[in-house]
Amino acid sequence: VLPDLKDKVALITGAGSGIGRAAAILLAQQGMNLCLVDLKDDRLEQTKKEIELAGGKAITVDIDISDPNSVEQAFEQAAKTLGRINFVFANAGINGVLAPIENLNSEDWDRTLNVNLKGTFLCVKHAIPHMKEKGGSIVITSSINGSRTFSGFGMTAYSASKAAQIAFAKMAALELAQYKIRVNAICPGSIKTNIGENTQPTPELDKIKIPIKYPEGSQPLEHAPGQPEQVANLVAFLASDASNHITGTELFIDGAESLL
Numbered sequence: 001v002l003p004d005l006k007d008k009v010a011l012i013t014g015a016g017s018g019i020g021r022a023a024a025i026l027l028a029q030q031g032m033n034l035c036l037v038d039l040k041d042d043r044l045e046q047t048k049k050e051i052e053l054a055g056g057k058a059i060t061v062d063i064d065i066s067d068p069n070s071v072e073q074a075f076e077q078a079a080k081t082l083g084r085i086n087f088v089f090a091n092a093g094i095n096g097v098l099a100p101i102e103n104l105n106s107e108d109w110d111r112t113l114n115v116n117l118k119g120t121f122l123c124v125k126h127a128i129p130h131m132k133e134k135g136g137s138i139v140i141t142s143s144i145n146g147s148r149t150f151s152g153f154g155m156t157a158y159s160a161s162k163a164a165q166i167a168f169a170k171m172a173a174l175e176l177a178q179y180k181i182r183v184n185a186i187c188p189g190s191i192k193t194n195i196g197e198n199t200q201p202t203p204e205l206d207k208i209k210i211p212i213k214y215p216e217g218s219q220p221l222e223h224a225p226g227q228p229e230q231v232a233n234l235v236a237f238l239a240s241d242a243s244n245h246i247t248g249t250e251l252f253i254d255g256a257e258s259l260l
């Protein structure tokens with residue numbers, strides 16, 4: 001479907017699960033060679049196995065994306081093993097600890113910001129040396145939480161990190177245009193993934209008294225959460241030259257959930 005992706009190289013964070021995994025499988029089907037990045041987990045190896053069984057090529061690197069040296073090494077390993085990196089999907093993220101602001105520990109705030117925002121910064125920073133000669137595309141997974149208020153209780157750190165990712169993507173797009181590196185943020189609504197495993201609600205959430213406006217996960221287009229494969233289609237389009245005039249944007253993929 002996107003022939004220009006064949007034999008190109010992509011690095012994907014959060015590739016063991018959910019949106020990252022679906023994007024990895026779709027990009028491999030387009031003929032891309034992949035560096036799959038995630039925390040050390042069986043699911044990362046399972047993604048690799050699935051890609052190889054379908055005839056694709058992938059390596060895995062298990063790191064914490066909030067660690068600067070590890071991220072730099074992941075890029076070096078990808079380039080050394082697979083060749084020049086054409087596409088980066090800075091996607092790994094966590095909901096983290098959910099609590100009212102007055103009960104949110106600064107360590108928990110830091111963890112959410114470190115994974116979601118610093119991890120994104122590190123991926124873009126270390127992508128640049130591998131892309132600046134011949135250009136490339138970077139996609140950052142933000143969220144509809146990054147540009148609207150209600151998203152579930154106690155999600156201030158998450159929402160702040162997601163809003164900052166959008167601002168970061170826009171500034172990066174401006175700065176990196178000189179190298180023909182495109183940078184876009186995607187903003188999914190509720191998507192059926194394993195993100196709940198990295199969500200730590202606290203009992204204090206009951207203290208937040210706001211009437212819920214709509215049933216959680218409701219999306220006018222589908223009346224249900226979206227699927228990771230639907231987000232993967234947008235990621236593949238943004239990886240491809242088919243989107244070569246699109247940079248510095250925030251693209252919503254939410255079945256109109258953000259309009260409710």
Ligand code: NAD
Pocket residue numbers: 013014015016017018019020037038039041063064065066091092093094095115141142143144187188189190191192193194195196197198
């Ligand atoms: P997921 O939990 O299924 O997948 C996320 C992956 O990131 C996991 O495999 C996890 O191990 C990995 N990860 C977490 N912390 C990491 C770290 N420090 N270093 C390396 N890897 C790490 O969740 P998902 O829904 O696929 O999430 C992907 C992205 O989509 C996240 O940025 C999330 O904020 C965003 N998002 C999700 C939804 C949703 O409803 N699922 C909505 C909007 C945005």
